[in-house]
Amino acid sequence: xxxxxxxxxxxxxxxxxxxxxxxxxxxxxxxxxxxxxxxxxxxxxxxxxxxxxxxxxxxxxxxxxxxxxxxxxxxxxxxxxxxxxxxxxxxxxxxxxxxxxxxxxxxxxxxxxxxxxxxxxxxxxxxxxxxxxxxxxxxxxxxxxxxxxxxxxxxxxxxxxxxxxxxxxxxxxxxxxxxxxxxxxxxxxxxxxxxxxxxxxxxxxxxxxxxxxxxxxxxxxxxxxxxxxxxxxxxxxxxxxxxxxxxxxxxxxxxxxxxxxxxxxxxxxxxxxxxxxxx
Numbered sequence: 001x002x003x004x005x006x007x008x009x010x011x012x013x014x015x016x017x018x019x020x021x022x023x024x025x026x027x028x029x030x031x032x033x034x035x036x037x038x039x040x041x042x043x044x045x046x047x048x049x050x051x052x053x054x055x056x057x058x059x060x061x062x063x064x065x066x067x068x069x070x071x072x073x074x075x076x077x078x079x080x081x082x083x084x085x086x087x088x089x090x091x092x093x094x095x096x097x098x099x100x101x102x103x104x105x106x107x108x109x110x111x112x113x114x115x116x117x118x119x120x121x122x123x124x125x126x127x128x129x130x131x132x133x134x135x136x137x138x139x140x141x142x143x144x145x146x147x148x149x150x151x152x153x154x155x156x157x158x159x160x161x162x163x164x165x166x167x168x169x170x171x172x173x174x175x176x177x178x179x180x181x182x183x184x185x186x187x188x189x190x191x192x193x194x195x196x197x198x199x200x201x202x203x204x205x206x207x208x209x210x211x212x213x214x215x216x217x218x219x220x221x222x223x224x225x226x227x228x229x230x231x232x233x234x235x236x237x238x239x240x241x242x243x244x245x246x247x248x249x250x251x252x253x254x255x256x257x258x259x260x261x262x263x264x265x266x267x268x269x270x271x272x273x274x275x276x277x278x279x
Contacts, residue, residue, distance in 0.1 A: 002272055003215045004037040006063065006206050006232055007265060008224035009044060009052060010188065012242050015260055020055060027266035028056055031273045039063055039209060041202050043160070043188045043228050046071055046108040047136045048123070054134070061212075065159035066186060066228050067205025068196045069108055080208035082200035086155025088182055092195055093147055095176050101165045103195075105150070105158045110137040112150050117164065161195040186228040194228060203231030223257065223268055225249060240268050 007013050032038055040049045041063040049062045053073050063070050070080035096103050102115035113120055127135045141147055165173055177185050184198045218237035225245040233239035233252045241253035242264045250256055258264035
C-alpha cells in the first residue's frame with residue numbers, strides 16, 4: 001500500500017498555463033481522503049508552492065527548492081535544509097560572469113533578482129493581492145543593493161540559484177559549475193540550469209520527509225517530468241514519469257502516465273491509489 005505521493009509541480013501537476021485541471025484536483029482529494037500524504041516536491045521556493053497547496057487544500061509538508069528545503073505547510077517545522085555557502089554563492093557569480101549570464105537566487109520566501117523574467121513579474125503582480133504570509137518578496141540587485149551586499153547578507157541562507165542562459169552556453173556552464181564538488185547542477189527545463197548544495201536533491205528531501213512520517217521508500221510514489229525529478233524517482237517504490245517527461249526520466253520510471261495535458265497525475269492516482277481506471 002502506498003502511503004505518500006510526491007508530486008512535481010511544473011510540467012507534472014499543472015498544465016502549460018500553470019492551472020491545475022479539475023481531474024487532477026479531484027483525484028488528489030480522493031487520495032487525501034484515503035489518508036495518503038500528498039507532498040508537493042518542486043524546484044520552486046516554499047512560498048511559490050504554497051499557492052498550489054492552498055488551492056488543493058493540502059496540509060502536508062512541502063519539499064521545495066529541489067529538495068533543499070522541506071518544511072511544514074504552516075508553522076515553522078523545518079525537516080531538512082541544505083543551503084549554498086557564502087563561498088558557493090561567490091563561485092557561482094564569478095563563474096557565470098565568464099559566460100555573461102545573470103543568476104537569480106531564492107530562499108523560502110524571497111527572490112533576489114539579477115535578471116527579470118516573466119515569472120518574476122508574475123510574482124510581483126500577485127504580491128499586490130496576497131496576504132503577507134503568502135507573498136513572495138522580491139529584491140532587485142542594483143547599485144544600491146549589489147551582489148556583494150547580497151552575498152554578505154545571505155551566504156549560508158540560500159537554497160537555490162537559477163539561470164536561463166543562451167542555449168549554446170548551457171553545456172559549458174554546467175561543466176564549469178560541476179567543477180565545484182559542493183554544488184549540484186540540474187535542469188527543470190531545456191532553457192535553464194539550477195544550482196543547490198550538493199547535499200540537496202529531491203530524493204534526499206523525499207527520504208527526509210518519509211523518515212519524519214515513518215514511511216518506508218517502498219510505500220512512496222514519486223511523479224515528475226524533468227532531470228531535477230530523477231533523484232526522487234530513484235528512491236521511490238513506484239517511480240512514475242509523465243507522458244511529456246524527458247527520455248531519461250521515462251527510462252528511470254516503472255510506469256509512464258499521461259501528459260500534463262492529459263491529467264497524468266489523476267491517471268496515476270486512479271491506477272495506484274484508487275485502483276480503478278480513470279474516467
